[in-house]
Amino acid sequence: MVMFKAAFVREWRLLARQKADWLNPLMFFVIVLTLFPLGIGAKPNLLAEIAPGIIWIAALLSVLLGAERLFKEDFRQGTLEQLVAADEPLFAYVLAKITSSWCSTALPLLFISPLIALLLGLNAAAWQAIVLSLLLGTPLLNLLAALGAALTLSADKGGILLALLILPLYIPLLIFASAAVDNATLGLDYSAQLAVLAAMLCLAAALVPLAVLKALRLNVG
Amino acid sequence: MFKWLDPYAKPETLYRICGLWFPWLMTLAVLTLLLGTVWGLGFTPADYQQGDSYRIIHIHVPAAIWSMGAYSSMAIAAFIALVWQIKVAQWAVGAIAPIGAVYTLIALLTGMAWGKPMWGTWWVWDARLTSELILLFLYLGVIALSGAFADRQMGAKASALLAVVGVVNLPIIHFSVEWWNTLHQGATITKFAKPSIDPSMLWPLLLSILGFALLLAALTCLRLRTAILLNEQHRPWVRALAQQSDQKGNVPQTNAGRTV
Amino acid sequence: MAVFLVTTSLLSAFALSCVRQDRVLFDAVDVTLAAGELLHISGKNGAGKSSLLRILAGLAMPDEGEVLWCGEPLSHRQPHSDFAQSLCFIGHLSGVQPQLTALENLEFWQAAFQLKQADPYAVLATLGLAGLEDIPCQMLSAGQQRRVSLARLWLTQAKLWILDEPFTALDQSAIKLLQQQFKQHLEQGGAIILTTHQAMEQQFPQSRTLELVYRW
Amino acid sequence: MPEFYFESLSAFWQMGGYALFVWLSFGSTYGLLFGLWWYSQRSQNRILQDLAKKQSREQRVRAQQQQEEEANESKT
Numbered sequence: 203m204v205m206f207k208a209a210f211v212r213e214w215r216l217l218a219r220q221k222a223d224w225l226n227p228l229m230f231f232v233i234v235l236t237l238f239p240l241g242i243g244a245k246p247n248l249l250a251e252i253a254p255g256i257i258w259i260a261a262l263l264s265v266l267l268g269a270e271r272l273f274k275e276d277f278r279q280g281t282l283e284q285l286v287a288a289d290e291p292l293f294a295y296v297l298a299k300i301t302s303s304w305c306s307t308a309l310p311l312l313f314i315s316p317l318i319a320l321l322l323g324l325n326a327a328a329w330q331a332i333v334l335s336l337l338l339g340t341p342l343l344n345l346l347a348a349l350g351a352a353l354t355l356s357a358d359k360g361g362i363l364l365a366l367l368i369l370p371l372y373i374p375l376l377i378f379a380s381a382a383v384d385n386a387t388l389g390l391d392y393s394a395q396l397a398v399l400a401a402m403l404c405l406a407a408a409l410v411p412l413a414v415l416k417a418l419r420l421n422v423g
Numbered sequence: 424m425f426k427w428l429d430p431y432a433k434p435e436t437l438y439r440i441c442g443l444w445f446p447w448l449m450t451l452a453v454l455t456l457l458l459g460t461v462w463g464l465g466f467t468p469a470d471y472q473q474g475d476s477y478r479i480i481h482i483h484v485p486a487a488i489w490s491m492g493a494y495s496s497m498a499i500a501a502f503i504a505l506v507w508q509i510k511v512a513q514w515a516v517g518a519i520a521p522i523g524a525v526y527t528l529i530a531l532l533t534g535m536a537w538g539k540p541m542w543g544t545w546w547v548w549d550a551r552l553t554s555e556l557i558l559l560f561l562y563l564g565v566i567a568l569s570g571a572f573a574d575r576q577m578g579a580k581a582s583a584l585l586a587v588v589g590v591v592n593l594p595i596i597h598f599s600v601e602w603w604n605t606l607h608q609g610a611t612i613t614k615f616a617k618p619s620i621d622p623s624m625l626w627p628l629l630l631s632i633l634g635f636a637l638l639l640a641a642l643t644c645l646r647l648r649t650a651i652l653l654n655e656q657h658r659p660w661v662r663a664l665a666q667q668s669d670q671k672g673n674v675p676q677t678n679a680g681r682t683v
Numbered sequence: 684m685a686v687f688l689v690t691t692s693l694l695s696a697f698a699l700s701c702v703r704q705d706r707v708l709f710d711a712v713d714v715t716l717a718a719g720e721l722l723h724i725s726g727k728n729g730a731g732k733s734s735l736l737r738i739l740a741g742l743a744m745p746d747e748g749e750v751l752w753c754g755e756p757l758s759h760r761q762p763h764s765d766f767a768q769s770l771c772f773i774g775h776l777s778g779v780q781p782q783l784t785a786l787e788n789l790e791f792w793q794a795a796f797q798l799k800q801a802d803p804y805a806v807l808a809t810l811g812l813a814g815l816e817d818i819p820c821q822m823l824s825a826g827q828q829r830r831v832s833l834a835r836l837w838l839t840q841a842k843l844w845i846l847d848e849p850f851t852a853l854d855q856s857a858i859k860l861l862q863q864q865f866k867q868h869l870e871q872g873g874a875i876i877l878t879t880h881q882a883m884e885q886q887f888p889q890s891r892t893l894e895l896v897y898r899w
Numbered sequence: 900m901p902e903f904y905f906e907s908l909s910a911f912w913q914m915g916g917y918a919l920f921v922w923l924s925f926g927s928t929y930g931l932l933f934g935l936w937w938y939s940q941r942s943q944n945r946i947l948q949d950l951a952k953k954q955s956r957e958q959r960v961r962a963q964q965q966q967e968e969e970a971n972e973s974k975t
Binding site for chain 1: 505557560561563564567568571572573574577578580581584585587588589591592595596599600602603606
């Protein structure tokens with residue numbers, strides 16, 4: 203716990219000093235969202251129909267964008283190999299990394315979600331569904347992104363490879379999250395989709411940190 | 424419990440065993456596949472609904488079954504490699520992945536060729552085809568990751584870990600795609616319903632399934648042999664083998680003039 | 684004989700071999716290290732010094748052979764927390780996060796590596812970093828950053844230190860300081876494994892040298 | 900013993916009007932499988948040759964090093 207707090211505080215200090223790390227993905231998200239109406243046409247009905255998919259694909263890409271740097275700096279500075287050698291603090295470190303990356307990439311998305319709903323012409327019910335699905339789904343995004351970052355840590359071509367590995371794993375999330383928002387725009391009940399999202403989140407929260415740990419040990423060794 | 428398996432984990436032993444098995448497996452695979460194909464193409468009646476186009480089933484279904492089978496065997500090898508730190512298992516992951524990817528590609532192509540006369544378009548977002556497509560992405564990820572590291576051993580370990588992660592995800596992906604499919608395209612599924620299989624059609628299908636399995640085993644043996652040589656090239660036994668092949672005259676002796 | 688070796692030595696390794704990029708770096712290397720001893724690993728560039736250190740630190744697996752800590756083999760199948768807690772590993776990368784200040788770096792290490800709760804200002808002052816405690820480390824020179832990284836050695840409670848080129852970028856006074864710290868650690872029953880191009884034998888009577896021969 | 904289903908060989912090739920799809924699938928399948936086998940077999944055949952080449956390269960480097968060492972010794 204002491205270690206978790208220390209690592210978390212360290213992450214926050216770094217984020218405060220490198221604002222681009224969390225501002226850029228956010229700006230990317232907003233820009234991608236504005237591109238869709240420009241490319242497809244801004245008919246309100248059409249927009250509302252495709253909004254769930256667009257929002258989730260943009261969220262997914264913006265999380266991926268920030269994922270590569272997650273462990274890179276600590277790997278280059280040697281912090282990571284010292285943590286692996288010390289073994290015990292590693293798990294808390296990984297948890298702190300994932301939590302802080304969620305706070306820095308997904309929380310801002312939640313805050314600007316009313317704006318998104320306005321841009322895409324969604325009603326209040328749909329906005330609520332977006333918030334709920336983002337709340338349950340984005341931790342999953344961050345968990346899997348951390349796994350991809352850990353796996354490709356010492357690889358030669360990290361960035362694009364990371365996307366290649368992780369995007370297929372996002373498919374279930376994309377399906378259920380956009381289905382939830384879809385149902386909300388139609389005024390249907392979407393608690394079942396949220397329950398599936400919650401179940402997937404629980405499974406991932408239990409297993410992914412272990413896989414990240416293994417991947418980090420492997421890349422350092 | 425698994426102590427009796429230990430000698431087989433020794434690369435040199437495994438290399439010889441694979442060399443011993445490969446010709447038999449390959450011959451059997453080719454014979455079974457040919458028999459299954461000829462039987463399935465020419466000696467079974469046509470389907471009353473789909474006509475002769477149904478004959479694609481004799482490669483589509485075996486390829487689809489063993490594309491999943493190859494992924495599971497790859498994941499089992501990967502699990503063994505990660506838990507018991509057995510190197511040959513880790514190399515087996517890299518040996519199986521391309522075979523599985525090719526099987527998946529075959530399942531996709533034949534599925535498309537079957538879909539065109541049935542659905543009228545080459546591609547339909549059908550649950551099975553979509554799952555196969557995602558499976559192909561997973562295979563490509565494993566292959567790409569294993570080649571992305573300067574250190575080959577690290578690449579092998581990382582791709583083993585990815586294979587295990589993938590196999591946990593595979594059922595989730597499969598069911599979510601199926602659910603998504605019922606949501607969006609409920610109508611197409613009934614068209615593609617399982618034909619009630621007549622025994623006369625079943626036997627060649629089973630033969631083809633067996634043939635694809637044998638081919639998977641044979642090619643795994645072949646590729647594993649290459650992987651063992653590549654990764655054990657610093658060992659005396661591989662050096663001796665290389666020297667033998669050298670003396671057979673495959674390679675010109677370039678160093679004769681220089682050592683003087 | 685083997686039993687005798689195992690019981691007296693802190694860390695020992697038998698028949699280690701390491702293969703990197705299909706090249707055998709070393710083969711059949713034995714290492715024994717008792718409490719109060721310093722092991723100096725020397726060899727040409729590319730001889731595998733760093734790889735040996737990483738194997739001894741439990742970061743990498745040897746291709747053959749075994750590392751024993753207090754007679755217990757370090758296996759990668761089980762976590763070896765006892766060994767990890769008695770180890771202080773500083774590789775040729777310093778582990779200093781350049782955006783953070785020396786104090787912030789130390790604070791993180793204190794939690795991560797269970798260092799002594801001492802006054803960080805005093806430690807940094809001993810290392811000649813007085814007045815530089817709260818500016819980001821990227822403003823410091825390479826030698827000063829190295830000192831920040833080595834400050835951990837004044838605070839650690841670990842018995843075994845494994846250091847990869849600890850003297851690089853340090854000036855004479857810092858080297859002297861570090862060597863004094865080494866002596867104190869050895870006298871208290873600690874053990875050190877390091878690689879360096881400095882001659883260690885004169886100052887450290889208990890030191891042994893392990894020469895790794897560069898091989899094709 | 901199953902009998903040949905088609906009336907004539909040309910009917911067999913026509914596959915009841917589905918010739919394109921059936922032969923396309925079977926052709927691409929066997930093409931891909933053959934390609935995979937060929938590729939794997941070729942890399943298996945080549946690897947020992949490559950290793951032999953690498954060994955002779957190593958030998959040359961070693962001989963060179965020895966020569967240099969001897970030259971240095973004779974100088975001093």
